[in-house]
Amino acid sequence: MLSILVTLPSFLERKDHIMKVIIRADASTEIGAGHVMRCLALSQALRRSSHTVHFVTKTEDSSFLSRIHSEVTSVTLLDSGLDPVRDAQQSLEEVEKHSASWFVTDGYHFDTEYQRLIKSSGVRLLSIDDINEFHFLSDIILNQNWNAEVACVYSHEPDAHLLLGSVYALLRSEYQNLDHYERRITREASRVFVTLGGSDPKNCTYKVLTALHALQNSSLQVRVLLGAAFSHHDSIQKLQESFSGSLEILPWVDSLRPLIEWCDVAISSAGSTCWELAAMQTPMIIGGFAENQRIIVEELHEKGAAESLGWFESVSEDTIANTVHDLLSNHERRHRLSKLCANICDGQGAQRVVAEMEGIGATTS
Numbered sequence: 381m382l383s384i385l386v387t388l389p390s391f392l393e394r395k396d397h398i399m400k401v402i403i404r405a406d407a408s409t410e411i412g413a414g415h416v417m418r419c420l421a422l423s424q425a426l427r428r429s430s431h432t433v434h435f436v437t438k439t440e441d442s443s444f445l446s447r448i449h450s451e452v453t454s455v456t457l458l459d460s461g462l463d464p465v466r467d468a469q470q471s472l473e474e475v476e477k478h479s480a481s482w483f484v485t486d487g488y489h490f491d492t493e494y495q496r497l498i499k500s501s502g503v504r505l506l507s508i509d510d511i512n513e514f515h516f517l518s519d520i521i522l523n524q525n526w527n528a529e530v531a532c533v534y535s536h537e538p539d540a541h542l543l544l545g546s547v548y549a550l551l552r553s554e555y556q557n558l559d560h561y562e563r564r565i566t567r568e569a570s571r572v573f574v575t576l577g578g579s580d581p582k583n584c585t586y587k588v589l590t591a592l593h594a595l596q597n598s599s600l601q602v603r604v605l606l607g608a609a610f611s612h613h614d615s616i617q618k619l620q621e622s623f624s625g626s627l628e629i630l631p632w633v634d635s636l637r638p639l640i641e642w643c644d645v646a647i648s649s650a651g652s653t654c655w656e657l658a659a660m661q662t663p664m665i666i667g668g669f670a671e672n673q674r675i676i677v678e679e680l681h682e683k684g685a686a687e688s689l690g691w692f693e694s695v696s697e698d699t700i701a702n703t704v705h706d707l708l709s710n711h712e713r714r715h716r717l718s719k720l721c722a723n724i725c726d727g728q729g730a731q732r733v734v735a736e737m738e739g740i741g742a743t744t745s
Contacts, residue, residue, distance in 0.1 A: 399431040399741055402474055405486040406437050407444040409609045413578025414651045415486040418550040420451050425730035434478050436471055443608035468497035475503050510672050524549040527679050548729040549655035554637045555727030563661035565715045569644035569708045571601045577649045578607035584692040586615050591700035593623050600625030608632040645707055650676040658724040663717040667692040685720040
């Protein structure tokens with residue numbers, strides 16, 4: 381299991397200091413759902429500790445908005461055309477309206493000037509980041525990527541708290557209490573779970589499934605999860621009709637855990653899902669869509685914790701098919717991947733972040 385232990389502070393049990401938290405994050409077909417999904421995991425941990433959460437977003441897609449509303453009852457929708465200054469100004473109105481003590485951002489446009497505007501109100505600021513492209517004025521900087529504590533040197537204020545590494549990965553509550561979990565790696569493997577994010581606008585899902593079909597393995601069982609904003613259903617359904625093996629098409633779900641537990645191997649985009657797979661000690665094959673995912677692909681592959689496809693848009697179907705075939709047929713390799721995953725993420729990251737927020741709040745209240 382995870383070898384890095386981070387002690388949760390004793391004030392975690394305090395309920396006299398209730399934090400009012402505003403979360404600012406967006407989702408769309410272009411940027412996917414990753415920012416919103418990890419913020420919803422943080423929201424879940426905050427509410428579980430009796431704190432209140434208000435979500436502020438520019439998200440327009442109805443499927444993504446439905447997901448936000450299903451987990452957070454208090455939501456403000458901003459106009460998608462707002463420039464960063466007006467975005468910050470309207471967000472500050474929500475800070476005042478809700479008497480917020482914390483403001484959380486997750487996105488690549490919340491730069492130094494945006495942070496300056498938010499901090500001018502006196503609210504505490506937590507920045508969730510994985511690109512490290514500007515100076516941070518935040519009280520907390522959170523980068524949940526594996527090895528971020530080594531790979532990232534942040535420019536920040538002297539009193540900033542840095543929460544770096546996958547020990548702080550924001551996972552939902554179903555991934556807690558994994559202390560005694562151990563995945564059983566069977567010699568025969570035929571179950572593949574495919575999940576390429578919330579939108580997959582280039583339909584790389586079709587490429588992956590076509591590669592699996594080319595294996596011509598009648599014993600192969602594939603479950604593919606289509607994201608909330610996925611728009612290429614017809615092509616996947618047509619492929620299902622002639623698929624060599626079993627292909628089950630699944631809609632967006634509340635929890636990936638049952639699917640992760642079911643599979644022998646997962647094929648995933650290099651986003652937050654990687655940490656869910658790692659927490660469940662899953663042999664995984666990963667690829668990237670965006671530059672911010674490069675470090676995840678490279679680090680996990682370099683450390684031997686995942687097989688890499690590089691970039692989904694450029695990888696060939698033959699490479700996908702060969703990689704999947706080789707991993708399914710190599711029991712020792714799958715066992716080794718699973719053991720290495722156990723040292724990446726333990727499911728307690730969101731609670732650690734909440735404890736850090738509570739600690740800072742306790743010293744200033």
